[in-house]
Amino acid sequence: MLVELVTTGSELLLGEISNVDVQYLSQQLNTMGYSVIYHTTVGDNPQRMKQVLETALGRADMVITTGGLGPTQGDMTKIIGAEVMDAPLEFREDVMEGVVAWIKLRHPERDLTENQRRQAMIPKGADVLTNEAGTAPGTALYKSGKVLIHLPGPPSEMKWVFDHSVKPWLYERFGSQGYIYSSYMRIYDMGEARIEETIMDLVKNQSEPTLAMYARIGYVEIRITAKGETKEAAQNLVEPMKEKLAERLGDVIITYDDEPIAAALGRTARKKGLTVSAAESCTGGLVGSYITDIAGSSAYFLGSAGTYQDEIKAKLLGVPEKTLQTYTAVSEETAAAMAEGSRALYGSDVAVSTTGIAGPDGGTDEQPVGLVYFGVAGPKGTVVYKSVFPGDRKEVKERAATKAVYHLLQYMRERL
Amino acid sequence: MLVELVTTGSELLLGEISNVDVQYLSQQLNTMGYSVIYHTTVGDNPQRMKQVLETALGRADMVITTGGLGPTQGDMTKIIGAEVMDAPLEFREDVMEGVVAWIKLRHPERDLTENQRRQAMIPKGADVLTNEAGTAPGTALYKSGKVLIHLPGPPSEMKWVFDHSVKPWLYERFGSQGYIYSSYMRIYDMGEARIEETIMDLVKNQSEPTLAMYARIGYVEIRITAKGETKEAAQNLVEPMKEKLAERLGDVIITYDDEPIAAALGRTARKKGLTVSAAESCTGGLVGSYITDIAGSSAYFLGSAGTYQDEIKAKLLGVPEKTLQTYTAVSEETAAAMAEGSRALYGSDVAVSTTGIAGPDGGTDEQPVGLVYFGVAGPKGTVVYKSVFPGDRKEVKERAATKAVYHLLQYMRERL
Numbered sequence: 001m002l003v004e005l006v007t008t009g010s011e012l013l014l015g016e017i018s019n020v021d022v023q024y025l026s027q028q029l030n031t032m033g034y035s036v037i038y039h040t041t042v043g044d045n046p047q048r049m050k051q052v053l054e055t056a057l058g059r060a061d062m063v064i065t066t067g068g069l070g071p072t073q074g075d076m077t078k079i080i081g082a083e084v085m086d087a088p089l090e091f092r093e094d095v096m097e098g099v100v101a102w103i104k105l106r107h108p109e110r111d112l113t114e115n116q117r118r119q120a121m122i123p124k125g126a127d128v129l130t131n132e133a134g135t136a137p138g139t140a141l142y143k144s145g146k147v148l149i150h151l152p153g154p155p156s157e158m159k160w161v162f163d164h165s166v167k168p169w170l171y172e173r174f175g176s177q178g179y180i181y182s183s184y185m186r187i188y189d190m191g192e193a194r195i196e197e198t199i200m201d202l203v204k205n206q207s208e209p210t211l212a213m214y215a216r217i218g219y220v221e222i223r224i225t226a227k228g229e230t231k232e233a234a235q236n237l238v239e240p241m242k243e244k245l246a247e248r249l250g251d252v253i254i255t256y257d258d259e260p261i262a263a264a265l266g267r268t269a270r271k272k273g274l275t276v277s278a279a280e281s282c283t284g285g286l287v288g289s290y291i292t293d294i295a296g297s298s299a300y301f302l303g304s305a306g307t308y309q310d311e312i313k314a315k316l317l318g319v320p321e322k323t324l325q326t327y328t329a330v331s332e333e334t335a336a337a338m339a340e341g342s343r344a345l346y347g348s349d350v351a352v353s354t355t356g357i358a359g360p361d362g363g364t365d366e367q368p369v370g371l372v373y374f375g376v377a378g379p380k381g382t383v384v385y386k387s388v389f390p391g392d393r394k395e396v397k398e399r400a401a402t403k404a405v406y407h408l409l410q411y412m413r414e415r416l
Numbered sequence: 417m418l419v420e421l422v423t424t425g426s427e428l429l430l431g432e433i434s435n436v437d438v439q440y441l442s443q444q445l446n447t448m449g450y451s452v453i454y455h456t457t458v459g460d461n462p463q464r465m466k467q468v469l470e471t472a473l474g475r476a477d478m479v480i481t482t483g484g485l486g487p488t489q490g491d492m493t494k495i496i497g498a499e500v501m502d503a504p505l506e507f508r509e510d511v512m513e514g515v516v517a518w519i520k521l522r523h524p525e526r527d528l529t530e531n532q533r534r535q536a537m538i539p540k541g542a543d544v545l546t547n548e549a550g551t552a553p554g555t556a557l558y559k560s561g562k563v564l565i566h567l568p569g570p571p572s573e574m575k576w577v578f579d580h581s582v583k584p585w586l587y588e589r590f591g592s593q594g595y596i597y598s599s600y601m602r603i604y605d606m607g608e609a610r611i612e613e614t615i616m617d618l619v620k621n622q623s624e625p626t627l628a629m630y631a632r633i634g635y636v637e638i639r640i641t642a643k644g645e646t647k648e649a650a651q652n653l654v655e656p657m658k659e660k661l662a663e664r665l666g667d668v669i670i671t672y673d674d675e676p677i678a679a680a681l682g683r684t685a686r687k688k689g690l691t692v693s694a695a696e697s698c699t700g701g702l703v704g705s706y707i708t709d710i711a712g713s714s715a716y717f718l719g720s721a722g723t724y725q726d727e728i729k730a731k732l733l734g735v736p737e738k739t740l741q742t743y744t745a746v747s748e749e750t751a752a753a754m755a756e757g758s759r760a761l762y763g764s765d766v767a768v769s770t771t772g773i774a775g776p777d778g779g780t781d782e783q784p785v786g787l788v789y790f791g792v793a794g795p796k797g798t799v800v801y802k803s804v805f806p807g808d809r810k811e812v813k814e815r816a817a818t819k820a821v822y823h824l825l826q827y828m829r830e831r832l
Contacts, residue, residue: 011630011639013452014598015442018434022457026431036429037464039457041438048453055471071609072619072629106804113609133806154631156807212432223432278722280701284708285694288701288722289817293810295776297700297724303732304722306694306704312719312762346728360711394709 001177003029004038004060006052008067008077009153012041020155021066028162032170033177033227034062044074053084057146064166067153069136071115078121078139078150085141085148087123095128096120099135127169133160140169147173181234182225183242186255188406192220199248202241209238217395218402219254219261254409261402262290262297265409269300272416274349276408278304279317279342281329281355282372286401302346307338317341330355330367332375332384339375340382350378350416352408358396372400374407380415383407417593419445420454420476422468424483424493425569428457436571437482444578448586449593449643450478460484462492469500473562480582483569485552487531494537494555494566501557501564503539511544511553512536518551539564543585549576556585563589597650598641599658602671604822608636615664618657625657633811634818635670635677670825677818678706678713681825685716688832690765692824694720695733695758697745697771698788702817718762723754733757746771746783748791748800755791756798766794766832768824774812788816790823796831799823 005025011017019041026036037060042052056063068077082089099119103110119136122128129138129149134157140149149166151158187195192215196203199222203211209226224241228234246253255264269276278287288304291297305316310329313319319337327333338353356372363369370389375382385407389399421441427433435457442452453476458468472479484493498505515535519526535552538544545554545565550573556565565582567574603611608631612619619627625642640657644650662669671680685692694703704720707713721732726745729735735753743749754769772788779785786805791798801823805815 010628013442013455014446014641015439015444015452016598016639018436018439019455020434023431023434026429028431030430036431037459037461038468039429039435039455041455043453045453051475052454059467070631072612074628106806107607110607110610113613115612116609156633156811214433278701280704282708283705284713284717285696285701285704285720285722288696288724289699289705289813292698292700292724292774293813295774295809301700301724303724303728304701305732306701306720306722308704308708308714308717308719316719316721316761345732358708358711393711397705397709 001034001062001174002060003034003036003062003064004040004056005036006056006063006065007039007041008044008049008065010043013043021151021153021158024155024159025064025066025162031180031182032167033179044068044076046076046080049076049080050084053081053148057084057148061145062147062149064149064151066151066158069119069138069150069152071113071118071135075118078123081148081150082123085123085143085146087125087141087143089121090124091117092120092122092128095122095137098130098137102135129161129165129169131157131161132164133157137161138165140166142173176230178227178229179231179234180225180227181231181238182223183238184224184257185222185242185245185249185253186219186259186261187222187249187252188219188254188261188402190220190252195220195222195249199245202244202248209241211241217391218399254406260290260293261405261409262294265291265405265412266294266297266300268409268412272412274412274416275300275302275346277302277342277346277348277351278404279338279351279353280304280306281308281313281338281353282358283354283397283401283404284308286397287352287354287404290401290405302348305342305345313338313341316345318344328367330357330371330373332373332386335373335375335384336377336382337375339377343377350376350408350411352376352404354400354404356396356400358393358400360393370396372396372403374404376407376411378411378416380411383411417450417478417590418476419450419452419478419480420456420472421452422472422479422481423455423457423569424460424465424481425457426459429459437567437569437574440571440575441480441482441578446596448583449595460492462496465492465496466500469497469564473500473564477561478563478565480565480567482567482574485535485554485566485568487529487534487551491534494539497564497566498539501539501559501562503541503557503559505537506540507533508536508538508544511538514546514553515551545577545581545585547573547577547581549573553577554581556582558589592645594643594645595647595650596641596643597647597654598639599654600640600673601638601658601661601665601669602635602675602677603638603665603668604635604670604677604818606636606668611636611638611665615661618660618664625654627657633807634815667829670822676706676709677821677825678710681707681821682710682713682716684825684828688828690828690832691716691718691762693718693758693762693764693767694820694824695754695767695769696720696722697724697729697754697769698774699770699813699817699820700724702813703768703770703820706817706821718764721758721761729754729757732761734760744783746773746787746789748789748802751789751791751800752793752798753791755793759793766792766824766827768792768820770816770820772812772816774809774816776809786812788812788819790820792823792827794827794832796827799827
């Protein structure tokens, strides 16, 4: 089934935001065996939007729009969709009740506004796509052999509605469309060129499954993809290649699919019955945030001590004043003392520390922006590492926090 | 001048990569006074690409494509563009010399392949757009009142060609198109519908400048945009509206343009000579990370104590065991004690705390997933707040960390 995705909103045409919706929907629909053949973006202009929807419904079997379902004047997608499909909007009391309940629960202090009624207007004959992530429900209309689906624009709402409401609706209406199966591997400590050298022959001879490689922030991702009648058939094409790669690359593959490295940390900590903690300077708390992105992390994570000043490093972590004076806060010695201090403070089995220069200011020839020291302290002693990361302040923090989790994980894997 | 951007490539339709090209070109062209009114993405299918280019040239004055200029069979954009514009491709010896020189310089070990001649085929009457970032030059054709520009697909090449070759070409052909200036405001504690009610008359009567509103994660953004002959002229149209909105909305506008709320926190802390700290449970360290996203935050930020366990809350922050037992860790009482504990631990002037249920598990009827308590402790006493956030675990953490910074800021603004 051929699909066109129509995204709306002038912030896309102005280039103010990247089109997250279109990428997510393309991934999902292709995986489900639908063929996405066009993406179109149009602004809040009724004539142009109408023409775009007419063209889309002429050349695709299914058109999915995002954006323009909110309560304000600029939100016109549903109105124009109703016109093009000749399915007038009707006020639905039951939908309004849902909108009201959602707002009352989250914002009991807010009054309802008259324009919120717009969100309960549904095209005649359409099904309502429940949205528990926001107030605007989606709608799905199947009429005269064509499908028109409207989804909310904010990515978190769009994803919720697609995953929980669109997928079952499509399956019920059209059954299985075949399956595209992809498997991913994340590598944290080997460059793209080196990986390619290692698996070059496999990349060159690829046809089914196909192999692709992407440089992400802090890691390289390898993707293996195949299409089959069923998920199992596609998976059976992918698995042998996955095994070949695992054999070839071995331990450098840290996680599979969309798992962040903190998930591998969690598995290893649980398996070995170890607790972990952190002490952060330049990352400010991001290491703790990454570790707690994993549900259930309270089983092994005790906390992270943010120490953004020399005095606090001394007071909370017991970093000797002399170490700070002799070597400065950005040094191997301070990183080691911070990790040991975190271990003592929290009573954890293993602790990691970060101290460095996130920039944009504060760099020198000896200590450039991007320089970060890491310490890992545990029952097998303390080790320190050094990196110099590229990128702006935020990217340096992200790369450093990712690397800190990596060092913590490797300590547990290799020494405990 | 109306512009349509046509991006090509199946990796976009498969959702494997985000469409960096379209965002960059939109930003650049809009700022230069061109109006980007459509984005279209199409795959490597000759019929569909032809139809897309015909439609685009029918509804826009200028069409810019990216992708499909490489040496392989799938690279067909230029061929189809030549057909649609009735400008047959001609082999250009001078262009071929450039292609050869580029390859020899970067990859002396590689042999030239026959299909690299494709890159030296230029539509009749078109200008060549030099590309020093890769082998494939761009082309620009102005014929019968329409402009068709082809750019390479890899973002680094596309950017180089746009900046160095397209901009001067456009300026020479069409002169200045004026300037588009935008100003942004961020509001953290008022819903979209309520904001619109407050400024409805301004929204309804908008023409120049225009007003738009976006729901982001944790805040609402208002954008004011105007077009003028020069940057100053555009700015002069935006400023009066900015003042009107500032008057109408007052203190709820926390930051302008792309500033995160932590920047406002930094300004207020510096102005009032206050130091701040945090104590985090459900946010895991994200509050500290947000505050340290701001360069120079070490001037007022002391650190954030990550306390992910009851015992650690008791040990580090002095939360009474009895409070934890009687009210649980997710309560007003614990939030208050955590904030007070962080203030004592770091010796800060004001401290904020977070404790809640990030999900996906651990929720009950009384304590649903998304429930977060905040405490703020300072010289004017301790206050607590409660929120219930939508979204998945990561989004709950982001919303909660943003709100924590907001409460910390408001305490300093209103009480100190």
